Amino acid sequence: MSLVVYLAAFVFGMTSVLLFPRPRKAMRNPLTVSTCAAIVLGALVFVCAAPATLATVNELTGVPNFGAPLTYGMLSAYSCAVLVLLINWRGGSRERVRRGVLRTVAAYGLLVAAIVVLFVLAEADTERLTDLDTYYAGTPFMREMILLYLIGHSAAMLVMCAVCVKWGREVDGPLRTGLRLILVGALLDVVGFQAAKYTAIVARWTGHDLDVLSTTVAPPMASLAALLCSAGYLLPSAVAQWRALGDHRRLAPLWALVKPASTAPRPPTGWWQLPQVRLQWREVSIHDALLALAPYFDHRLRERVRDSALRAGRSPHAARLAAEAAMLADAARRAAAREEPPETGGTYRLHATEVSGTGGLVELAQALHRPPDGSAAADATERPSLPGSMTEPEEPHVA
Known part of the structure; x- marks a missing residue:
């Protein structure tokens, strides 16, 4: 006994x-x-x-x-x-x-x-x-x-x-x-x-x-x-913890796109780090990168993609996400190529920064896999996209 x-x-x-x-x-x-x-x-x-x-x-x-x-x-x-x-x-x-x-x-x-x-x-x-x-x-x-x-x-x-x-x-x-x-x-x-x-x-x-x-x-x-x-x-x-693990994986495309622009310190890594801890570090790092990429946002591109997505039958929310994904991919390309920021100044908050939690970031990451149809796709690809930005990335180093 x-x-x-x-x-x-x-x-x-x-x-x-x-x-x-x-x-x-x-x-x-x-x-x-x-x-x-x-x-x-x-x-x-x-x-x-x-x-x-x-x-x-x-x-x-x-x-x-x-x-x-x-x-x-x-x-x-x-x-x-x-x-x-x-x-x-x-x-x-x-x-x-x-x-x-x-x-x-x-x-x-x-x-x-x-x-x-x-x-x-x-x-x-x-x-x-x-x-x-x-x-x-x-x-x-x-x-x-x-x-x-x-x-x-x-x-x-x-x-x-x-x-x-x-x-x-x-x-x-x-x-x-x-x-x-x-x-x-x-x-x-x-x-x-x-x-x-x-x-x-x-x-x-x-x-x-x-x-x-x-x-x-x-x-x-x-x-x-x-x-x-x-x-x-x-x-x-x-x-x-299981949900955090799923969100951590779904954020991988977005993290792969903005990782070069992030200045957040590297988190401690190891098998003992629970998914919620890994997700928290990835969320902080992505938000840091979005802040660094904000000066490179081309708002005219965003508006063209949004309008085209609306004409293609997308809902206003889906159109906004598609437009922000295209604008973010373009900003990441500009920053990687060390180009001058576009002359479309102004303040704009991404949907992912307006909502609490990781839900907004996950939606933005998923929008990277769903470029808008028709002319919106053409607008979004006027400039070559960052290599690998619209494909499945390899697992990043940061947890």
Whole structure:
């Protein structure tokens, strides 16, 4: 059983690595910090609860069952971290969030202290590695300690279920799917782990033996619940990274065209750079190049291509993109040939610089592959285009 628990701890803990790729930046985001803290504490709970760990801790400390308050305290800390995560997720004023976090930490801090005190007061000299909850269910002080950790954990999971149900109605897409996975994991924890524990303990109080629920059913249910929760935490981030990878690739034609004009510093490269980081650097570099190419914009060319595209039946937006793509290709050619800027001064903002995010740049990159038809194409190609500017480029060096 220890191997299964350690595996669950590893998978649960690896989620925090994927969510916490850039420590310096992530440390400034309370939501990211609280999410990773909850995941790491959840992984530590599994490590502490493994029979092999319990036996080692008991042997090193020389105190029978010392691993019990350690595990229960860690589980209470995890429950606290879950509530702190929900407080940061809900947001609000900084004072409100700070007050909620302090109250939660204080409450569970007292709970952990009570668990330690009750263990010290209890008579628990017989080491139990797998059935401590039921074996000591009727022992004074141990009984209260066991109930305290279960009640504290139940409160956190029930609050999480309520929040997931509420927010699941207000969001959509990957975030809603992630919330549903977290909800299923929390419900499985409540039903498969906590309910099994409560039932086995009450059975002991009434003279019955349902220890199998606590020793055989509850541990794998807790592991499965943790894996579902970790998948829910990770899913929105994973989808965002996948979309960033697609946008990064779609921007390749545009980057190949304007790369010679970019003066942005080269970003750090390496396989560990996540797609969102690569996309951010490429977006910054392209915007820098567009700023450098602005003096070479031929607005008469842009107007001719736009008018021709409109006559060919293009929508105003598509015509604007086609015109801007032709003007940008011409500007890149002029800059590469060190020609004088055209005498068509004036200020003009590309559509890609008017919208937030990478959507505008992606549209501009795609327009480079779709030159306007008819006379517009002739206008756009009055001057030879930059070699390779309208074909699939090789992957640039910058991430």
